[in-house]
Amino acid sequence: MRVDAQRNRDRLVAAATAVIAEQGPAASLNEIAQQAGVGAGTLYRHFPTRESLLLEVFTSRIETLCVRARELAQIRPPGDALAAWLEAFLQHCLTDRGLAETVMKAPSGSDPDCATKLRTAGGRLVARAREAGTVRADVEVEDILQLAIGIALAADSPARAERLLSVALVGLRT
Amino acid sequence: MRVDAQRNRDRLVAAATAVIAEQGPAASLNEIAQQAGVGAGTLYRHFPTRESLLLEVFTSRIETLCVRARELAQIRPPGDALAAWLEAFLQHCLTDRGLAETVMKAPSGSDPDCATKLRTAGGRLVARAREAGTVRADVEVEDILQLAIGIALAADSPARAERLLSVALVGLRT
DNA sequence: CAACAAGCGGAGAATCTCTCCGGATGTTAC
DNA sequence: GTAACATCCGGAGAGATTCTCCGCTTGTTG
Numbered sequence A, B: 001m002r003v004d005a006q007r008n009r010d011r012l013v014a015a016a017t018a019v020i021a022e023q024g025p026a027a028s029l030n031e032i033a034q035q036a037g038v039g040a041g042t043l044y045r046h047f048p049t050r051e052s053l054l055l056e057v058f059t060s061r062i063e064t065l066c067v068r069a070r071e072l073a074q075i076r077p078p079g080d081a082l083a084a085w086l087e088a089f090l091q092h093c094l095t096d097r098g099l100a101e102t103v104m105k106a107p108s109g110s111d112p113d114c115a116t117k118l119r120t121a122g123g124r125l126v127a128r129a130r131e132a133g134t135v136r137a138d139v140e141v142e143d144i145l146q147l148a149i150g151i152a153l154a155a156d157s158p159a160r161a162e163r164l165l166s167v168a169l170v171g172l173r174t
Numbered sequence C: 001c002a003a004c005a006a007g008c009g010g011a012g013a014a015t016c017t018c019t020c021c022g023g024a025t026g027t028t029a030c
Numbered sequence D: 001g002t003a004a005c006a007t008c009c010g011g012a013g014a015g016a017t018t019c020t021c022c023g024c025t026t027g028t029t030g
Helices: A003-023 A029-035 A040-046 A050-057 A059-075 A078-095 A099-105 A114-131 A141-154 A158-172 B003-023 B029-035 B040-046 B050-057 B059-075 B078-095 B099-105 B114-131 B141-154 B158-172
Strands: none
Touching: A003 A029, A003 A040, A003 A050, A029 A040, A029 A050, A050 A059, A050 A099, A059 A078, A059 A099, A059 A114, A078 A099, A078 A114, A078 A141, A078 A158, A099 A114, A099 A141, A114 A141, A141 A158, A141 B141, A141 B158, A158 B141, A158 B158, B003 B029, B003 B040, B003 B050, B029 B040, B029 B050, B050 B059, B050 B099, B059 B078, B059 B114, B078 B099, B078 B114, B078 B141, B078 B158, B099 B114, B099 B141, B114 B141, B141 B158
């Protein structure tokens, strides 16, 4: 990749991060391009869809969560680790409005595919908890993630989101 | 209200119902107005926001659910009635893409305020179940509705949605 | 049936997404 | 260094959409 292309890409992600933090994930792509000092065409060349841009913006969050999953797996028993990780995931979703939606709608075939990484990281925790007999065996990995995403999407306050997650966790236990 | 105004309103709702069934809840309002044989201004006079139109479109669904809540309250024990009603709610959300979102975002102050009716109807079932000691006492009415809405929003298939609801119901029991 | 109020329509302003291609700018081979 | 090439850029503009505004039409009422 040419250096100017890389620089523009970086600028776009930085501008998108700022604008989205301010206006939410439905912010104008035009404005993002302008803020980045770049033409609209450049934006669309680097990020063909809005989702691909959002995914890039949320990359650092997602990777933080992946790391957290590994940490928790080491310092906590399976059941606790899963619960703590879901809570962290929820926290991030509530902070960055749009993260949950982005992860939900993410296509599974894109290249950096952060959403898939997140699923894998969470999946390990779930698998471990299931082997340890802490969570129901008839529940798939994807179930648990979707439940967390749904809670993040529908809850109208952080307090409620946490309560709903705790309810869901009770339901997940054996 | 003048009779022509009423007629136009009816036409708009009919057209919106058809177009939304075909294109989803993000359908063009222009097209809905055109389909109704009415100017765009007329649409916006009757329904200032997209949400208000969607709410009207989903009115019959919502009222069906309110009726169902009353029926279930009579023929089933409290816990079962609530579970069955939530399942019915989920069914409707999965059928009419956009119902869940509409109910979620509905302003609580509008006049026919179907969303509030739905909350009241569901609320009675929840209250009854709580009095009977079937559901946890520390869970509010709104919690349960938001949980169901979240599941409807995030689930990627009807089968998964039902499984998630069953998990949630376990968590809600005392 | 006149006078008034209520409602209508659709042109148009403002905004947004997304495309296209002439021209500018890195990169590479010599 | 520089010529030749591939890559990338910019932003005008097409097309779509939301929403407003106001002159004109149509019901309603006494």
